[in-house]
Amino acid sequence: MIVLGRVNEAWSIDFMSDALSNGRKFRVLNVIDDYNRESLINEVFYSISGIRLVQKLKELIIHRPKPKRIRTDNGPEFLSNVF
Template identity: 45%
Template structure:
Protein backbone atom coordinates (compact mmCIF):
# COMPACT_ATOMS: atom_id res chain seq x y z
CA UNK A 1 0.00 0.00 0.00
CA UNK A 2 2.88 2.34 0.83
CA UNK A 3 4.70 1.65 -2.44
CA UNK A 4 1.66 1.38 -4.73
CA UNK A 5 -0.35 4.38 -3.53
CA UNK A 6 2.55 6.54 -2.29
CA UNK A 7 1.06 6.82 1.20
CA UNK A 8 3.06 7.14 4.40
CA UNK A 9 3.29 4.18 6.74
CA UNK A 10 1.31 6.03 9.41
CA UNK A 11 -1.62 6.67 7.03
CA UNK A 12 -1.50 3.12 5.67
CA UNK A 13 -1.67 1.67 9.19
CA UNK A 14 -4.54 4.01 10.11
CA UNK A 15 -6.47 3.01 6.97
CA UNK A 16 -6.12 -0.69 7.72
CA UNK A 17 -6.63 -0.30 11.47
CA UNK A 18 -3.28 -1.71 12.57
CA UNK A 19 -0.90 -0.21 15.09
CA UNK A 20 2.43 0.95 13.61
CA UNK A 21 4.29 -1.51 15.81
CA UNK A 22 2.71 -4.34 13.80
CA UNK A 23 4.92 -3.39 10.84
CA UNK A 24 8.07 -4.08 12.80
CA UNK A 25 6.91 -7.11 14.77
CA UNK A 26 8.26 -10.38 13.40
CA UNK A 27 5.63 -12.95 12.50
CA UNK A 28 5.59 -15.96 14.78
CA UNK A 29 4.52 -19.43 13.81
CA UNK A 30 2.24 -20.36 16.69
CA UNK A 31 0.95 -23.44 14.93
CA UNK A 32 4.42 -24.99 15.01
CA UNK A 33 4.92 -24.16 18.69
CA UNK A 34 1.49 -25.42 19.69
CA UNK A 35 1.68 -28.86 18.10
CA UNK A 36 2.86 -30.59 21.31
CA UNK A 37 0.02 -28.93 23.22
CA UNK A 38 -2.50 -30.01 20.57
CA UNK A 39 -1.22 -33.58 20.62
CA UNK A 40 -1.34 -33.74 24.42
CA UNK A 41 -4.89 -32.34 24.55
CA UNK A 42 -6.02 -34.80 21.89
CA UNK A 43 -4.44 -37.69 23.80
CA UNK A 44 -6.26 -36.72 27.01
CA UNK A 45 -9.60 -36.05 25.36
CA UNK A 46 -9.44 -39.20 23.27
CA UNK A 47 -9.84 -41.17 26.51
CA UNK A 48 -12.31 -38.77 28.16
CA UNK A 49 -14.20 -36.71 25.55
CA UNK A 50 -16.66 -35.20 28.05
CA UNK A 51 -13.98 -33.72 30.26
CA UNK A 52 -13.90 -29.95 30.40
CA UNK A 53 -10.87 -27.70 30.21
CA UNK A 54 -9.84 -27.72 33.86
CA UNK A 55 -9.94 -31.50 34.23
CA UNK A 56 -7.95 -31.81 31.02
CA UNK A 57 -5.43 -29.20 32.21
CA UNK A 58 -5.01 -30.89 35.60
CA UNK A 59 -4.28 -34.21 33.92
CA UNK A 60 -1.73 -32.53 31.64
CA UNK A 61 -0.03 -31.08 34.71
CA UNK A 62 0.00 -34.49 36.42
CA UNK A 63 1.60 -35.93 33.29
CA UNK A 64 4.48 -33.47 33.72
CA UNK A 65 3.65 -30.77 31.15
CA UNK A 66 4.47 -27.29 32.44
CA UNK A 67 2.48 -25.22 29.97
CA UNK A 68 0.70 -22.12 31.20
CA UNK A 69 -3.06 -22.54 31.63
CA UNK A 70 -3.66 -19.49 29.42
CA UNK A 71 -1.72 -21.05 26.57
CA UNK A 72 -3.48 -24.40 26.95
CA UNK A 73 -6.86 -22.64 27.09
CA UNK A 74 -6.08 -20.64 23.93
CA UNK A 75 -5.23 -23.85 22.07
CA UNK A 76 -8.24 -25.64 23.60
CA UNK A 77 -10.56 -22.88 22.34
CA UNK A 78 -8.87 -22.77 18.93
CA UNK A 79 -9.59 -26.48 18.58
CA UNK A 80 -13.26 -25.68 19.35
CA UNK A 81 -13.39 -28.13 22.22
CA UNK A 82 -15.38 -25.88 24.55
CA UNK A 83 -18.26 -27.80 26.03
CA UNK A 84 -21.61 -26.11 26.29
CA UNK A 85 -22.73 -25.50 29.82
CA UNK A 86 -25.65 -27.54 31.01
CA UNK A 87 -28.63 -25.27 31.36
CA UNK A 88 -30.65 -25.97 34.43
CA UNK A 89 -34.30 -26.23 33.67
CA UNK A 90 -36.55 -24.17 35.81
CA UNK A 91 -39.47 -25.79 37.49
CA UNK A 92 -42.73 -24.83 35.90
CA UNK A 93 -44.46 -22.01 37.66
CA UNK A 94 -47.94 -22.86 38.70
CA UNK A 95 -50.78 -20.69 39.74
CA UNK A 96 -51.13 -20.30 43.45
CA UNK A 97 -54.52 -21.25 44.74
CA UNK A 98 -55.94 -19.09 47.49
CA UNK A 99 -55.62 -20.54 50.97
CA UNK A 100 -58.76 -22.05 52.38
CA UNK A 101 -59.67 -20.32 55.64
CA UNK A 102 -61.25 -23.22 57.45
CA UNK A 103 -63.04 -23.00 60.78
CA UNK A 104 -64.39 -26.55 60.68
CA UNK A 105 -62.51 -29.42 62.27
CA UNK A 106 -60.79 -32.02 60.06
CA UNK A 107 -61.38 -30.02 56.88
CA UNK A 108 -57.81 -28.89 56.10
CA UNK A 109 -54.62 -30.32 57.56
CA UNK A 110 -51.24 -28.60 57.35
CA UNK A 111 -48.19 -30.81 56.92
CA UNK A 112 -44.79 -29.28 57.69
CA UNK A 113 -41.22 -30.46 58.24
CA UNK A 114 -38.81 -28.78 60.63
CA UNK A 115 -35.20 -29.54 61.55
CA UNK A 116 -32.96 -28.71 64.47
CA UNK A 117 -29.62 -29.81 65.88
CA UNK A 118 -28.83 -31.43 69.19
CA UNK A 119 -26.04 -30.27 71.48
CA UNK A 120 -23.69 -32.89 70.02
CA UNK A 121 -24.27 -31.73 66.43
CA UNK A 122 -26.68 -34.43 65.30
CA UNK A 123 -29.63 -33.24 63.23
CA UNK A 124 -33.18 -34.32 63.94
CA UNK A 125 -36.34 -33.61 61.99
CA UNK A 126 -39.97 -33.28 62.96
CA UNK A 127 -43.08 -33.90 60.91
CA UNK A 128 -45.91 -31.71 62.17
CA UNK A 129 -49.51 -32.37 61.18
CA UNK A 130 -51.83 -29.56 62.29
CA UNK A 131 -55.60 -29.20 61.94
CA UNK A 132 -56.25 -25.76 60.41
CA UNK A 133 -59.71 -25.53 61.97
CA UNK A 134 -58.62 -25.28 65.59
CA UNK A 135 -54.79 -25.17 65.18
CA UNK A 136 -54.47 -28.45 67.07
CA UNK A 137 -51.32 -30.49 66.49
CA UNK A 138 -52.68 -33.87 65.44
CA UNK A 139 -49.23 -35.50 65.36
CA UNK A 140 -45.59 -34.54 65.81
CA UNK A 141 -43.29 -37.26 64.50
CA UNK A 142 -39.59 -36.91 65.41
CA UNK A 143 -36.53 -38.71 64.11
CA UNK A 144 -33.12 -38.32 62.56
CA UNK A 145 -34.62 -39.41 59.26
CA UNK A 146 -38.24 -39.31 58.13
CA UNK A 147 -38.56 -41.29 54.88
CA UNK A 148 -41.64 -41.10 52.69
CA UNK A 149 -42.88 -44.53 53.84
CA UNK A 150 -42.98 -43.22 57.41
CA UNK A 151 -44.92 -40.11 56.32
CA UNK A 152 -47.47 -42.33 54.56
CA UNK A 153 -47.78 -44.53 57.65
CA UNK A 154 -48.37 -41.50 59.91
CA UNK A 155 -50.97 -40.06 57.54
CA UNK A 156 -52.82 -43.39 57.34
CA UNK A 157 -52.89 -43.63 61.14
CA UNK A 158 -54.29 -40.09 61.40
CA UNK A 159 -56.97 -40.85 58.79
CA UNK A 160 -58.03 -43.91 60.82
CA UNK A 161 -58.39 -41.80 63.98
CA UNK A 162 -59.75 -38.47 62.68
CA UNK A 163 -61.15 -39.32 59.25
CA UNK A 164 -60.03 -38.08 55.85
CA UNK A 165 -59.61 -34.28 55.42
CA UNK A 166 -60.84 -32.40 52.35
CA UNK A 167 -57.39 -30.94 51.68
CA UNK A 168 -53.81 -31.24 52.88
CA UNK A 169 -51.55 -28.19 52.72
CA UNK A 170 -47.80 -28.77 52.51
CA UNK A 171 -45.38 -26.26 54.05
CA UNK A 172 -42.43 -26.45 51.62
CA UNK A 173 -44.38 -26.14 48.37
Template identity: 50%
Template sequence: MVVPDGPNEVWSADLMCDALYHGTRFRTLNIIDDYNREVLAIEVDASLWAERVLPVLDCLKTGGVTPYDSVR
Protein backbone atom coordinates in the same frame (compact mmCIF):
# COMPACT_ATOMS: atom_id res chain seq x y z
CA MET B 1 -55.55 -19.34 51.11
CA VAL B 2 -58.34 -21.64 52.23
CA VAL B 3 -60.04 -20.51 55.44
CA PRO B 4 -61.69 -23.55 57.06
CA ASP B 5 -65.20 -23.28 58.53
CA GLY B 6 -64.71 -26.17 60.96
CA PRO B 7 -62.29 -28.82 62.18
CA ASN B 8 -60.85 -31.43 59.81
CA GLU B 9 -61.46 -29.38 56.67
CA VAL B 10 -57.84 -28.38 55.99
CA TRP B 11 -54.64 -29.67 57.55
CA SER B 12 -51.11 -28.36 57.24
CA ALA B 13 -48.09 -30.66 57.14
CA ASP B 14 -44.66 -29.26 57.89
CA LEU B 15 -41.23 -30.91 57.85
CA MET B 16 -38.67 -29.23 60.09
CA CYS B 17 -34.98 -29.87 60.72
CA ASP B 18 -32.94 -28.90 63.77
CA ALA B 19 -29.88 -30.00 65.73
CA LEU B 20 -29.23 -30.83 69.36
CA TYR B 21 -26.59 -28.98 71.36
CA HIS B 22 -23.91 -31.57 70.58
CA GLY B 23 -24.66 -31.50 66.83
CA THR B 24 -26.97 -34.48 66.30
CA ARG B 25 -29.48 -33.49 63.62
CA PHE B 26 -33.14 -34.53 63.71
CA ARG B 27 -36.29 -33.93 61.68
CA THR B 28 -39.92 -33.54 62.68
CA LEU B 29 -43.15 -34.00 60.76
CA ASN B 30 -45.94 -31.85 62.18
CA ILE B 31 -49.57 -32.21 61.09
CA ILE B 32 -51.90 -29.46 62.31
CA ASP B 33 -55.61 -28.78 61.87
CA ASP B 34 -55.84 -25.27 60.39
CA TYR B 35 -59.21 -24.50 62.01
CA ASN B 36 -58.39 -24.95 65.69
CA ARG B 37 -54.56 -25.28 65.43
CA GLU B 38 -54.79 -28.74 67.07
CA VAL B 39 -51.65 -30.81 66.63
CA LEU B 40 -52.80 -34.09 65.10
CA ALA B 41 -49.40 -35.78 64.85
CA ILE B 42 -45.71 -35.18 65.46
CA GLU B 43 -43.16 -37.69 64.17
CA VAL B 44 -39.49 -37.25 65.12
CA ASP B 45 -36.47 -39.12 63.74
CA ALA B 46 -32.98 -38.62 62.36
CA SER B 47 -34.48 -38.81 58.87
CA LEU B 48 -38.07 -38.88 57.63
CA TRP B 49 -38.64 -40.59 54.30
CA ALA B 50 -42.02 -41.24 52.68
CA GLU B 51 -41.96 -44.69 54.27
CA ARG B 52 -42.21 -42.96 57.67
CA VAL B 53 -44.65 -40.19 56.67
CA LEU B 54 -47.33 -42.32 55.00
CA PRO B 55 -47.94 -44.55 58.06
CA VAL B 56 -48.55 -41.43 60.16
CA LEU B 57 -51.26 -40.30 57.73
CA ASP B 58 -52.67 -43.84 57.61
CA CYS B 59 -52.83 -43.92 61.41
CA LEU B 60 -54.83 -40.70 61.47
CA LYS B 61 -57.13 -42.10 58.79
CA THR B 62 -57.76 -45.39 60.61
CA GLY B 63 -58.44 -43.38 63.77
CA GLY B 64 -61.35 -41.77 61.93
CA VAL B 65 -59.68 -38.41 61.37
CA THR B 66 -59.38 -37.20 57.78
CA PRO B 67 -59.41 -33.74 56.23
CA TYR B 68 -62.59 -33.03 54.27
CA ASP B 69 -60.84 -30.66 51.90
CA SER B 70 -57.06 -30.90 51.69
CA VAL B 71 -53.66 -31.27 53.28
CA ARG B 72 -51.29 -28.39 52.55
Protein backbone atom coordinates in the same frame (compact mmCIF):
# COMPACT_ATOMS: atom_id res chain seq x y z
CA MET C 1 -57.04 -18.75 51.59
CA ILE C 2 -60.30 -20.56 52.12
CA VAL C 3 -62.27 -19.80 55.30
CA LEU C 4 -62.68 -23.06 57.16
CA GLY C 5 -65.92 -23.94 58.92
CA ARG C 6 -65.09 -27.12 60.81
CA VAL C 7 -62.45 -29.59 61.94
CA ASN C 8 -60.83 -31.89 59.33
CA GLU C 9 -61.47 -29.64 56.35
CA ALA C 10 -57.76 -28.97 55.86
CA TRP C 11 -54.52 -30.12 57.40
CA SER C 12 -51.09 -28.54 57.01
CA ILE C 13 -47.99 -30.73 56.92
CA ASP C 14 -44.44 -29.52 57.27
CA PHE C 15 -41.06 -30.52 58.61
CA MET C 16 -38.82 -28.71 61.04
CA SER C 17 -35.20 -29.55 61.74
CA ASP C 18 -32.72 -28.84 64.48
CA ALA C 19 -29.57 -30.33 65.93
CA LEU C 20 -28.59 -31.84 69.25
CA SER C 21 -25.70 -30.45 71.28
CA ASN C 22 -23.44 -33.10 69.72
CA GLY C 23 -24.29 -31.79 66.24
CA ARG C 24 -26.53 -34.67 65.16
CA LYS C 25 -29.50 -33.35 63.20
CA PHE C 26 -33.08 -34.45 63.71
CA ARG C 27 -36.40 -33.70 62.01
CA VAL C 28 -39.91 -33.13 63.29
CA LEU C 29 -42.95 -34.00 61.17
CA ASN C 30 -45.86 -31.72 62.08
CA VAL C 31 -49.47 -32.20 60.99
CA ILE C 32 -51.85 -29.45 62.10
CA ASP C 33 -55.62 -29.10 61.67
CA ASP C 34 -55.99 -25.67 60.09
CA TYR C 35 -59.42 -24.97 61.60
CA ASN C 36 -58.61 -25.23 65.30
CA ARG C 37 -54.78 -25.38 65.10
CA GLU C 38 -54.79 -28.76 66.84
CA SER C 39 -51.52 -30.62 66.53
CA LEU C 40 -52.33 -34.04 65.09
CA ILE C 41 -48.82 -35.45 64.63
CA ASN C 42 -45.44 -34.41 66.02
CA GLU C 43 -43.09 -37.20 64.96
CA VAL C 44 -39.44 -36.72 65.89
CA PHE C 45 -36.68 -38.82 64.35
CA TYR C 46 -33.25 -38.49 62.78
CA SER C 47 -34.66 -39.14 59.33
CA ILE C 48 -38.28 -39.30 58.18
CA SER C 49 -38.73 -41.10 54.88
CA GLY C 50 -41.70 -40.88 52.55
CA ILE C 51 -42.70 -44.36 53.69
CA ARG C 52 -42.72 -43.25 57.34
CA LEU C 53 -44.70 -40.11 56.43
CA VAL C 54 -47.39 -42.16 54.65
CA GLN C 55 -47.48 -44.67 57.54
CA LYS C 56 -48.08 -41.90 60.09
CA LEU C 57 -50.83 -40.34 57.96
CA LYS C 58 -52.54 -43.74 57.58
CA GLU C 59 -52.40 -44.21 61.37
CA LEU C 60 -53.93 -40.76 61.86
CA ILE C 61 -56.76 -41.46 59.41
CA ILE C 62 -57.73 -44.53 61.48
CA HIS C 63 -58.66 -42.16 64.33
CA ARG C 64 -59.88 -39.11 62.39
CA PRO C 65 -61.73 -38.61 59.12
CA LYS C 66 -59.63 -37.74 56.09
CA PRO C 67 -59.46 -34.01 55.39
CA LYS C 68 -60.78 -32.48 52.19
CA ARG C 69 -57.38 -30.83 51.64
CA ILE C 70 -53.79 -31.29 52.74
CA ARG C 71 -51.58 -28.24 52.46
CA THR C 72 -47.80 -28.56 52.08
CA ASP C 73 -45.01 -26.37 50.86
CA ASN C 74 -43.10 -27.43 47.76
CA GLY C 75 -40.15 -28.74 49.75
CA PRO C 76 -38.14 -31.75 48.63
CA GLU C 77 -39.68 -33.85 51.43
CA PHE C 78 -42.94 -34.01 49.50
CA LEU C 79 -41.46 -35.03 46.15
CA SER C 80 -41.24 -38.71 47.10
CA ASN C 81 -43.11 -41.11 44.82
CA VAL C 82 -44.43 -42.80 47.97
CA PHE C 83 -46.11 -39.61 49.19
